[in-house]
Amino acid sequence: MATFVEITDPADPRLADYRDLRDVELRKHLEATHGLFLAEGEKVVRRAVAAGFTPRSFLMAPRWLDGLAAELGATDAPCYVVSEALAEEVTGFHVHRGALASLERRPLPPVSSVLDGARSVLVLEDIVDHTNVGAIFRSGAALGFDAVLLAPRCADPLYRRSIKVGMGAVFTMPWTRLPDWYDALPTLSGLGYTTVALTLAPDAVPVEEAVAGLDRVALVLGSEGHGLSSRWEQAADRRAIIPMAAGIDSLNVAAATAVACYVTARR
Amino acid sequence: MATFVEITDPADPRLADYRDLRDVELRKHLEATHGLFLAEGEKVVRRAVAAGFTPRSFLMAPRWLDGLAAELGATDAPCYVVSEALAEEVTGFHVHRGALASLERRPLPPVSSVLDGARSVLVLEDIVDHTNVGAIFRSGAALGFDAVLLAPRCADPLYRRSIKVGMGAVFTMPWTRLPDWYDALPTLSGLGYTTVALTLAPDAVPVEEAVAGLDRVALVLGSEGHGLSSRWEQAADRRAIIPMAAGIDSLNVAAATAVACYVTARR
Structure with a gap:
């Protein structure tokens, strides 16, 4: 079961994976350095988890929790629960489809x-x-x-x-x-x-x-x-x-x- | 020949056609009200003019003037010459392809x-x-x-x-x-x-x-x-x-x- 963590401070360092999603250059650097990628939207998050990628964390407003209950039940990763306004402030855009997840990249196969x-x-x-x-x-x-x-x-x-x-x-x-x-x-x-x-x-x-x-x-x-x-x-x-x-x-x-x-x- | 008008004030009302190009709702309203559309980039502007659409005005940084010399030579519309910084401030984004034109829509055919x-x-x-x-x-x-x-x-x-x-x-x-x-x-x-x-x-x-x-x-x-x-x-x-x-x-x-x-x- 995920650990649910309510976050109200947009500067909270635990939100680092989700910062400035519109800044392509910053994101390229951040994702390469930390070996992560972002999945956006309930359906896409579900597919990433179903494909076996390991979540680092989830970020979502309360109304998206139910839709991903199965995925959240099967992980040890933290789930950061935030207001939609805070999600928007951190990521830099209105998160239409609500749920986000940060997942570990895997080594590329030969x-x-x-x-x-x-x-x-x-x-x-x-x-x-x-x-x-x-x-x-x-x-x-x-x-x-x-x-x-x-x-x-x-x-x-x-x-x-x-x-x-x-x-x-x-x-x-x-x-x-x-x-x-x-x-x-x-x-x-x-x-x-x-x-x-x-x-x-x-x-x-x-x-x-x-x-x-x-x-x-x-x-x-x-x-x-x-x-x-x-x-x-x-x-x-x-x-x-x-x-x-x-x-x-x-x-x-x-x-x-x-x-x-x-x-x-x-x- | 176009009338070339240098503009340095981002609030100049003559730039109204070019405001906030990323704001879809505002643009829809503005374009419908005034019966205009925007063409972006030298190639697209050229094609719009070649297809017979009447320019209301052009907006460009000095370095784009040469590429559209033929179109500017064949119009009575004003060409607003601005810095790239001002173009960015007015339109709301970095204008990679430089030239913009505002053109008259035509009545839709039957x-x-x-x-x-x-x-x-x-x-x-x-x-x-x-x-x-x-x-x-x-x-x-x-x-x-x-x-x-x-x-x-x-x-x-x-x-x-x-x-x-x-x-x-x-x-x-x-x-x-x-x-x-x-x-x-x-x-x-x-x-x-x-x-x-x-x-x-x-x-x-x-x-x-x-x-x-x-x-x-x-x-x-x-x-x-x-x-x-x-x-x-x-x-x-x-x-x-x-x-x-x-x-x-x-x-x-x-x-x-x-x-x-x-x-x-x-x-």
């Missing part, structure tokens, strides 16, 4: 264990926007992908906003960081995956054609702004495009991923 | 003119999130849709964030509001469109099957949270689903739209 049995894999190079990372995890999970691999500089899937947009898909989808950016794609090819880069390159073929009949596929996606690095674009086994109407630059990366996952799942 | 020649149409019921509205316009435009119809309560495609996420697709895609929520779908059926509602309803068939061989199609999309109203779900000619992996609630509405547009465009 690539080999993430790929174990995986037939369809997403590989993200430098996606910058946490919303896009979350949306990509959610689409990948919904459309039958088995794993996600991230280049070293891709945005964090355990950042609060990624988790929220992904509806917790990051808790159940196997994922890890690639240790070696430069040789990431040739390494995947060596493991039996056909690497298919989504790109506007002139030799790109329609994605349906690029993935037709393949067994193991790794769909490779680049940054929102400038797309894939030339190294990754060239190192991929195939380059693919989603056919678009004349005069349109491109699809949003999350939309393109959804389409590409759908097509690839039906190869 | 449904008949939006549908003129349209074979593939998106119909949005109560999409709440401006990001999703923008993403849906962008995907629709990229994937070959001809028009968008909005239920009376759907979020505004000309809200700054919708425009930005949509990369200006709302300027070129024909769209309007449906005057009659209750009979909107039967009316479309009467005009020769097969209305296909995306839903998790038990009688939904895979979207590919639902649209196969159809001539005129209206893809019908509901709200992020609870989906379509029961009226619209039942009034649609067909109910369709994007087949998903076991245990997943649903796709994000923008991702689902991208997939459904892709499939429908290839019917």
